[in-house]
Amino acid sequence: GAVVSQHPSRVICKSGTSVKIECRSLDFQATTMFWYRQFPKQSLMLMATSNEGSKATYEQGVEKDKFLINHASLTLSTLTVTSAHPEDSSFYICSALPRETQYFGPGTRLLVL
Amino acid sequence: GESVGLHLPTLSVQEGDNSIINCAYSNSASDYFIWYKQESGKGPQFIIDIRSNMDKRQGQRVTVLLNKTVKHLSLQIAATQPGDSAVYFCAESPLVRAQKLVFGQGTRLTINP
Numbered sequence: 001g002a003v004v005s006q007h008p009s010r011v012i013c014k015s016g017t018s019v020k021i022e023c024r025s026l027d028f029q030a031t032t033m034f035w036y037r038q039f040p041k042q043s044l045m046l047m048a049t050s051n052e053g054s055k056a057t058y059e060q061g062v063e064k065d066k067f068l069i070n071h072a073s074l075t076l077s078t079l080t081v082t083s084a085h086p087e088d089s090s091f092y093i094c095s096a097l098p099r100e101t102q103y104f105g106p107g108t109r110l111l112v113l
Numbered sequence: 114g115e116s117v118g119l120h121l122p123t124l125s126v127q128e129g130d131n132s133i134i135n136c137a138y139s140n141s142a143s144d145y146f147i148w149y150k151q152e153s154g155k156g157p158q159f160i161i162d163i164r165s166n167m168d169k170r171q172g173q174r175v176t177v178l179l180n181k182t183v184k185h186l187s188l189q190i191a192a193t194q195p196g197d198s199a200v201y202f203c204a205e206s207p208l209v210r211a212q213k214l215v216f217g218q219g220t221r222l223t224i225n226p
Binding site for chain 1: 121145147149154155156157158159162202212213214215216217218219
């Protein structure tokens with residue numbers, strides 16, 4: 001149990017375009033999901049907490065207008081990177097909280113050219 | 114972005130030996146601690162957790178030790194196998210339920226044949 005999926009696994013886009021990443025809880029319902037970003041050889045940094053049916057809570061320094069989060073159902077949260085630039089290239093990972101512990105998705109590698 | 118000169122602490126062990134990975138956490142109010150394993154290009158995988166009212170917890174081939182006095186957490190892996198090669202992160206949360214995880218910097222474990 002507690003399986004989290006992400007789609008796509010990797011995406012390459014041109015600078016200025018927007019990219020949507022999906023995070024799904026496959027075998028449980030998740031009122032809360034989390035979005036992290038990880039740069040090479042670094043740890044995970046929490047970007048935002050996604051709450052089903054309400055606005056996401058963003059960490060300090062994360063632009064909410066650039067990283068749009070929608071948690072429209074109990075099994076799906078989406079992260080849209082708007083007007084992506086090369087510095088947004090990173091590994092984006094979501095997690096969900098079925099009980100006490102966060103379980104992570106496989107991650108999405110974003111490369112902005 | 115990536116910090117210049119940042120490198121991941123590494124630990125190399127012989128296959129079959131025991132591994133001990135250490136983590137110093139920052140928040141004395143943290144109540145819940147988790148160890149995650151992250152293989153290259155994948156999301157973190159839950160290994161074991163421990164609450165602040167415990168000082169030791171054992172799983173299959175893994176043991177977590179918590180020393181709240183010095184804010185230190187360790188992960189012991191018995192009879193290390195090639196499949197244990199990965200980056201290991203400790204994470205802390207101020208709540209029993211793992212909201213708002215703060216991740217440590219990670220340790221790369223390499224298994225020598």
